[in-house]
Amino acid sequence: MKVRIKFSKRGPSRFLGHLDVMRYFQKAVRRAGIPVAFSAGFRPHMIMSFAAPLGLGIASDGEYFDMELSREMSSRELLCRLNEALNEGFQALSAKKTPEGKKHNAMAITAASGYRIRFPEEDRQRWEQMAGQMEAFLAQPAIPVEKKTKNGLKTADVKPGIYRFQAAQGEWDMLLAASSASYVKPRMVMDAFAEYLGTHFAPHDYAVHKMEVYANTGTEQSPVFVPLEDLGEDI
Amino acid sequence: MRNLALKDEILLQIEKPARYIGGEVNAAMKDKGEIDIRFAMCFPDVYEIGMSHLGLQILYHMFNEREDTWCERVFSPWTDLDAIMRREKIPLFALESQEPVKNFDFLGITIQYEMCYTNILQILDLSQIPLYAKDRDESHPLVIGGGPCAFNPEPLAPFFDLFYIGEGEASYPAFLDTYARMKREGRSRMEFLEAAAQIPGIYVPAFYDAEYGADGALTSFAPNRPCAPDRVTRQVLTDFASAPYPDAPVVPNIKATQDRVTLEIQRGCIRGCRFCQAGMIYRPAREKDVELLKKQASDMLRNTGHEEISLNSLSSSDYSQLKELLDFLQEEFEGEAVNVSLPSLRIDAFSLQIMRRIQDVKKSSLTFAPEAGSQRLRDVINKGLTQESILEGAREAFLGGWRRVKLYFMLGLPSESEEDVKSIAHLAQKIAETYYDEVPKEQRSGKVQITVSTSYFVPKPFTPFQWAPMASVETYLERVAALREEMRLQENHKSMKYNWHEADVTILEGFLARGDRRAAKVIARAYELGAMYDAWSEHFHPELWTQAFADADMDIDFYTLRSREVSELLPWDFIDAGIKREFLEREWRRAQEGSVTPNCRQECSGCGAARHKGGVCVEGKN
Missing domain, CATH: 3.30.750.200 (Transcription Regulator spoIIAA)
Incomplete structure (x- = not known):
């Protein structure tokens, strides 16, 4: 049986890199006594896969991994046991049964991520003023961004990957492409926006908080974004 | 959630920021208002190395079992953070509370290898604690060293207030009790040092004077006040059954060098290889009870979630219950994909049979x-x-x-x-x-x-x-x-x-291993010139040390290449390490004759460790 765990990562644990978070959960699952399944072979490993990696220093309320169980366990018990084994900064939020098969893996179906950009209270005015320019920024025919690739710097148009960029409740709200074909980071959008405004953002002028990861259940032309956890059912 | 000592913008510009955030699974969190002793336990190398060390986990657990003590961990900041901390004058902090080490009661440093000596000075320096013990006052932590290199503490003597000689489990309880009492009574730093000098195994370097002859060799080493004993006795743990053991070790945030549970199956070694310091200073060889090991193995695996357990000792093949322990682990963790690793096995039919099961x-x-x-x-x-x-x-x-x-x-x-x-x-x-x-x-x-x-x-x-x-x-x-x-x-x-x-780093190790108090000048000068992380080949700069020897007017050959007479007073002779000097002299003679000395199970060689009435010295005798 395949289950999908949604978890949050906040506070000091923001500084654990992706590989360390994977190691962290492998150990947590063992401490929790969750009946996780192992691969065959001389060195069996846990059958577990994570959705997209999260940038260092970013807090998140929408992290996911899938794991294979060797026997059924209720959502409630899974959550209970897992949270008992987690510590500072990590919390399991939901545990759902998901369809079998690689093409349903959290990583394979991830299409977009939602973010909130937060600013220090004292800079409020500056940010509210800038937010007035968002529409015009998005109305540009293209939003070119320099991306680092294996073959050096490349310019890419990130406009098609910005599904939403708006001010909401004193924060900025973003929905950005996060699939293997198209991946837009919040910082790219912020840097492009700063350039458009003729200014510059230092990385610590704002904090990025990841809110959710979505699958696209619609089509490429008219996407329907559904949180990954909604694709599973309670056990 | 805890506040971190380092701002996000610093954490995001250094390598592996998770080295510095603490908050790991099983880390000890306490209310500082409710404790008397704040102890910073330091392994003077980078996090991944220090977190792989069993001794640190044992003492951390033992200290934190005390209600009056909060023991936290400190490791060497890597060179990237080191530069930032110096530039921005950020004091070195302990991982748990993220508070500056300089406000603690103790800074305890485990000294596992000679090439970390400059890192010890880095730790003191970044902590904003004076490098020399003589420059510290009531406001500074007491700096105490321990571990195998404390068996010749002399090259580091001026930098430490105290050393603990031997196995930590034995005398630390009395040591901390004394400190807690004297702190309550409002006693001074000097009064505490005088009391501590009388606790078995404690060495206060300032209470001893060394004199040297015209040829440069040590001629006298003696206490300079009545509270200090002539000889400092190595402390030995004899009862493992009631000894503290970390049943829930701290799980490192990032992959440690030893990313696994470490279970010590025996201490000491029966073999008596003449080059091996561990084989001498951990005598007598003591096996731990297999039932105790089974329980400790299970507890540690369940409490950490590690997927591997390493059965450690100086010579695992000599552990008499090895097969039973392995059978137990295999059965207990059937289907849970737990790996067993067994370093230091002798290759014979029996161990091959074991290894086929585990690799x-x-x-x-x-x-x-x-x-x-x-x-x-x-x-x-x-x-x-x-x-x-x-x-x-x-x-x-x-x-x-x-x-x-x-x-x-x-x-x-x-x-x-x-x-x-x-x-x-x-x-x-x-x-x-x-x-x-x-x-x-x-x-x-x-x-x-x-x-x-x-x-x-x-x-x-x-x-x-x-x-x-x-x-x-x-x-x-x-x-x-x-x-x-x-x-x-x-x-x-x-x-x-x-x-x-490499030869350059090893000859220095030879100098530091058998150096006397005068060696401290060279260490201090090398550090001043920029030496640090000497154990890391990419950071080792022999030319800094060459310069340091010249500046300190010291001759390395005197310490490394000189043949010492058996009659010479050695800088570490004031330590009673449990083995008798006559035994070492006899073994040195037998080495020159090429005679083999039987191992402790074959025949007792009268090394002197029998006075502890433990382990192999009493096997089959009670």
Whole structure:
């Protein structure tokens, strides 16, 4: 049986890199006594896969991994046991049964991520003023961004990957492409926006908080974004 | 959630920021308002190394079991953060509370290898604690050192307020009780040091004076006040059953060098190899009860979630209940994919049988440590291993499917000749021949692979070789060259690979291992010149040390290359390490004669450890 765990990562644990978070959960699952399944072979490993990696220093309320169980366990018990084994900064939020098969893996179906950009209270005015320019920024025919690739710097148009960029409740709200074909980071959008405004953002002028990861259940032309956890059912 | 000592913008510009955030699973969090003693426990190297050390986890657990103490961890900031902390004057902090070490009662530093000495000065410096104990006052933490290098604490003496000699489990309770009481009574730092000097195993360097003769050798070493004992006695744990053990060790945030549970199955070693300091200073060899080990193994695996357990000791094959322990682990963790690793096994039929259960024969290699190439030299170092048993082990291994062999040797051993060095190549050749002679062609999965590694022998205090001169760098490099050449002449040289240790760093290790108080000047100067992370080859700069020796007007050869008379007063002679000096003298003589001394199970050699009435000294006698 395949289950999908949604978890949050906040506070000091923001500084654990992706590989360390994977190691962290492998150990947590063992401490929790969750009946996780192992691969065959001389060195069996846990059958577990994570959705997209999260940038260092970013807090998140929408992290996911899938794991294979060797026997059924209720959502409630899974959550209970897992949270008992987690510590500072990590919390399991939901545990759902998901369809079998690689093409349903959290990583394979991830299409977009939602973010909130937060600013220090004292800079409020500056940010509210800038937010007035968002529409015009998005109305540009293209939003070119320099991306680092294996073959050096490349310019890419990130406009098609910005599904939403708006001010909401004193924060900025973003929905950005996060699939293997198209991946837009919040910082790219912020840097492009700063350039458009003729200014510059230092990385610590704002904090990025990841809110959710979505699958696209619609089509490429008219996407329907559904949180990954909604694709599973309670056990 | 805790506030971190470092701002996000710093954490995001350094390598592996998770080294500095603490908050790991099983880390001890306490309310600082409710405790009397704040203890910062430091391993002076980077997080991944320090977190792999069992001794630190044992003491951390033991201290935190006390309601009046909060023990936190401190490691060396890596060079990137080091530069930022110096620039921005950020004081070094402990991981748990993220609060500056300089506000603690104690900074305890475990000293596991000589090449971390400059890192100790880095720790003090970044903590904003004066480097020299004489410059500290009531506002500073007491700096206490321990670990194997504390068996010759002299090169570090001026930097420490105290040293603890021996096994921490034994005397720390009394030590901390004394401190808590005196702190409540409002006693001064000096009053505490005077009281501490009377606790068994505690050495307060400021209470002793050293004098040197015209030839540079030590002539007198004596206490300068009545509270300090003439000799400081090594502390020994004799009852493992009631000893503290970390049943829930801290789980590192990032992959540690040893990313696994470490279970100590026995302490000490029965073998008596004459070059091995651990084999001498952890006497008597003491086995832990197998039922206790089963419980500790289960607890530690369940409480950490580690997928691997390492059964540690100086010589695991000598643990009499090994099979029972392995059977238990296999049964208890059936289906949970828990790996077992067993370092320091002797290669024989029994251990091969064990290894086949715990490793993938095709992928793994087997390690032999003959230490010397010729039988004559193996007898000199009392490595009770014959060529027949090595070849027999290799034969069994090859028939069992292994084809990769690692061989460890030392160069520069006392009495070593070029012939001895060449016999390393001949032994490697015989092992290669064993493979081709014994394994039928159709069963071979490829060529045999033999990796020969040589290190540069360093004589250590409290070993029979403590009087021996170290080989000079030139001699060592000549021997390396001779061995390379001899290996090239072997028929199967294409199946052999040769690695050797760098000479520059090892000769310094030799200096620090047997240095006296005057060596501190060199360490301080090298640090001032920028030496740090000397144990890391990419950060080791021998030219800084050369400069430091010149500036301090010190001659390294006096410490490394000089042959010491048995009558000479050694800087560490004031420590009673449990083994008698006469035993070491006798062993040094027997080494020169090439006589083998039987191991502790075969026959007692009267080393002096029997007075502790524990382990192998009382086996079968009660």
